[in-house]
Amino acid sequence: MDPRALPPRLVIDPSLPPEISVELRSSPHILRMARTGKRMDTTFNPALLFVLPGFFMVIGVVFAVPAAIVVAIGIGLITLFRWMALDGSYRTTRRRLRLAYAHADRYILPEDLDYPCQQLLRRAQNAVEVILNSKVNRAGLIDTIDNQVTLPEEVWQIAQRLRKLSAMHAEHGKIVPRELPPGMEEAFRPYSNALDAAWTSLAQRVRHLEKYAKQVIKTDKVYQTHRRLEALAARTPEYQRLIAETVRDELAHQHIRELADQAAHARKLFEESITQARQAAGALLRTPLTRD
Template sequence: MSGQDIAVVVDPGVPEEVAWTFKANAPLLSRIKAGWRPRPGPERPSGTPFDTATLVGAPMLLGLAIIFIVAGSIRVAFLSFGVVMLLFMAKVLSPRAQPGDDHTEEQEIFEQARWYDGRYHLPEDFDPEALALMARTQRAVNSVLGSHVNAEGLLDEVRNAVLLPQQEWEIARLLAKLSALRAEHKALIARGVAPEVARAVQPLERALASSETAVVARVEALERYASHVADAERAYHARGQIEELRARLPRYEELVAESGADGFAVPEISRLADDAGQLEETLRRSVREAHEAFRYLDG
């Protein structure tokens, strides 16, 4: 994942459906952030000649229908009723923005983006250094949440699902703020500063540097956790492969016995049992280490 390929980061407190909408519509969110606004929908203005004709003509036709019914002209009465129904159907089916229209969908996303402003971050919210850290963060989080050992419950799947998105959001929030302050600081320095101001600027630069160091420490803690999970993942898959081989072992032993090659092959084959035991211990150790790293993340 390159810096430019990072996903939209959304505050875990945002409803899940809205969060997925934001992540699937990053280009539109970028346009909204740059000032884009949806055009008004294609609705028919009120008070058009068509609407007036409907409002005035329908009661007149209904009145005529009643008169014809009283007079015994049922056929003409039905015709009048038919014209009234056509007028109302035409009114209902007149062109309007439908719920499935692209415009309506964009309008909805625009309104959600305004409502949840400040609770999501886009790639353009980060400077190059922050983008690289954000990419590392998302790689670590995705590798843990997408692992088989997490899905199989060997890790704390529930706490992972809660804590890791929170960590990702907090890192994104800090990196976005750090990026904005660094941009302002660089713009100030670019204009040139007097020696007296330069002395005042130094503590600010140290604050920026120490803040970045603290965020980097968070990212590295996530990566350590992801590394332990990756070790457990490798042991998990290797254990499965060894178990599959052990299931086939009787057929190999039968072949060896029938071929008279016992002395040559049996010691090699029997090592499968030892390998399986070692991999089981490796898996348990890797999971324990992952749990230790998780506790460090959890503070």
Template sequence: MKKKPPPSPHLAAVAVMDPDLAGKDRDLLERAERHPRSYSEGEMSVWWATAPRLVRPGAGVIGLAGGAWVTGEFEWYTPSAHDGQATASDLISRTMQDVFDGLHSALTFAWPLGAGAFVLAATLYATDAAARNKSARRLAELKDRCVRPAELNDDARTLLARAQQAKKAVLTSAMHRFDLIDRQRNEVSLPRQEWGIAEALREYTRLVKAEPSNPKGGKVAALLDTRRRALRASLDGITRRVNALESYAEQVTQADDHYRELQQIQALTDGSGDVLDFLARTARDDLAVAEIEGMTGEAAAVADAFTTALESAKEAAVIALPTPAA
């Protein structure tokens, strides 16, 4: 078997969700992953979440109401008796009074509308805050149904990234796409394998982080050494699962390569009749026949190699994706 290439140093793990999650819970977790700042505050008082957003609208409504009251209190124009003739002061006062009366009418009409808009905005903001609180509570309930790379130490993140790379290689292969290997089994088992590996790596990381950083005394050091050996054995077991997935992905990739080669050979041999006619016109018949037979033999050899690679991929799937016990 071809030696496996070393894992890419640029591998990056991504969050893994429990494949048994309901659709709406999965959507919620995906939104929280895409917009972490929107969901980082957790649950908070609806009042304190709503009040800061109402300061400006509330000030606007108060300003409109106050303006309506103030403009209604001013009396700029009082008729004066000057033989029935208006003075310049009367004209100015009357003009100012008309302006204030018009402004008063407008503000008297506007502030109730502003108050209604304020109440509507307050209701919408409060409803939004309540919905966010509901989402925050649900996210808290779902915290163990998603494994994030930040929860893992370096060794665990690398293993998870390798498993995810192997899963992606299988699910994006031509073998899977054209159902030349068990497509349905891949789509069910691979996410479960990824989730099982991610859960185990999170627990491994938690236990590693729980170790004292400065052990005191020989007994503590001896106990810590035993604990670390047990954790290493557990990590080795997870590594074997990842290796099995990588072996499966490698076999599928090899089958893909042979499949593409076979397609290219078949495309070339499909035009063998034209080649035969051309060679018959330019060379002896036996040379033409020999050339065509050679192409046919190459196609048969590639087909055999593809069949062998496909069988190897199916055998690797049995190891990497064991059938769950009934």
């Protein structure tokens, strides 16, 4: 399946403290509960802390069970139900749900977006993933804009605007009738044009990311070839000696010059590719998206 056809991944504001981000990311289903306004669903009823012990006390009186035993049973049941209420998984889920409600505006779920916006966000995520996982990025050769920080922030800003655009698309669809009375089209057109302009701007932003990613892929290929050539270049003296020992003098000099020229040409191609990748990154940052 084409990765671009898949729904986007969860997006979390990269400015959140790491410990909160990890908690939110670990339980997408809890984030969905918070988004739909659901609360903890638990079968534990606190009234049982009083009803059941009381019931056993009545049984004890009726059947003449010693009071000490009745008290022990009551305390045991209270302790048991209290432990059930405070069970570790329950506490963890409750804590994460509280975090999800507290930071409801700091994460974006796929279902927060309509289908076109989902696809656009997925494209942005795919491009950033390619860049961050590239060998040249990991080697620090193109990281002149601090990709590890800048690119997640870029995806977050795009996702925020897509969420707002999706909401306005839905609202627009409810307000504007499918069939307008004659002569009324012009009155509604500026609103439709505003939505179209926002979409065009965000789509252009994503294309910039994809252009950067394509250049990084190209640079990665050149980088891998360059590393192989560097490994050979380290053995250039051996090749030169081999030629000098086995080929006529004039031809030997020609081959030796070719070795040096090829190494220089490979380095030039690699440096040009790095420069092009950095230029693509620069184009992306010339019109930065800012936080609302």
